[in-house]
Amino acid sequence: MSTSKIVLITGASSGIGEATARRLAESGHHVVLGARRVDRLARLTAELKEAGYEAEYAELDVTDLDSVRGVVDDVLARLGRLDVLVNNAGIMPLSMIEELRVDEWNRMIDVNLRGVLHGIAAVLPSMRERHSGQIINVASTAANRVDPTGVVYSATKYAVRAVSEGLRQETSDIRVTVVCPGLTRTELTYSGGTDQLQDAVRGALSVVGLDASAIAEAIGYAVDQPEGVDVNELIVRSTASLQG
Numbered sequence: 001m002s003t004s005k006i007v008l009i010t011g012a013s014s015g016i017g018e019a020t021a022r023r024l025a026e027s028g029h030h031v032v033l034g035a036r037r038v039d040r041l042a043r044l045t046a047e048l049k050e051a052g053y054e055a056e057y058a059e060l061d062v063t064d065l066d067s068v069r070g071v072v073d074d075v076l077a078r079l080g081r082l083d084v085l086v087n088n089a090g091i092m093p094l095s096m097i098e099e100l101r102v103d104e105w106n107r108m109i110d111v112n113l114r115g116v117l118h119g120i121a122a123v124l125p126s127m128r129e130r131h132s133g134q135i136i137n138v139a140s141t142a143a144n145r146v147d148p149t150g151v152v153y154s155a156t157k158y159a160v161r162a163v164s165e166g167l168r169q170e171t172s173d174i175r176v177t178v179v180c181p182g183l184t185r186t187e188l189t190y191s192g193g194t195d196q197l198q199d200a201v202r203g204a205l206s207v208v209g210l211d212a213s214a215i216a217e218a219i220g221y222a223v224d225q226p227e228g229v230d231v232n233e234l235i236v237r238s239t240a241s242l243q244g
Helices: 015-026 038-050 065-079 102-130 148-170 195-208 212-223
Strands: 006-010 030-035 055-059 084-087 134-138 175-181 233-236
Touching: 006 015, 006 065, 006 102, 015 030, 015 038, 015 212, 030 038, 030 065, 038 055, 055 065, 065 102, 084 102, 102 134, 102 148, 134 148, 134 212, 148 175, 175 212, 212 233
Parallel strands: 006 030, 006 084, 030 055, 084 134, 134 175, 175 233
Antiparallel strands: none
């Protein structure tokens, strides 16, 4: 097992974030769970601590830079460092462009892209000062392809890949990983969009969807690599034929 690290996970109240919290806590890392739904965070944290793991939580809204910075600054003040940020929070309201769901487009940009940038802005100064750290950005296989029902979603995830690759090239002492999950059974299909499209995706998920724990394993693999080994990109798909 690798040396224990202090890890902040956004969007940790469900899905991939929750599964990642469990995986990393069970591996001996100190996890800090961030999300808006603090009731869920409190239950998960209590469960992990009762099992003997190191866990804590904080209310966090990735669309608010002050909120993200506040959580990071508190961790740094109390624990002295933050080793890993898992930028996981995201939404996926699917619709055709012609429906002009502009409010949902803006919300995706705010959460999926601006939220990632806020996380980076909050943790990068201390990581650069320590010449150590890792930033893991959760994108999607939609960062590698575009479907007509998820154009704006894909655009935000392509941007997350671009930000990740650019940040990787800027530094030699901070590891940067982008994780691209395929269809995964989470609450993502309940975040808005056209009802018919979201119902269709939920139907596909019941047949070919990955469990969130599979993505957590990929994240854990990247975290647990030795210093000097940077897993830059992981694409995780189901073996089922419907996966693109």
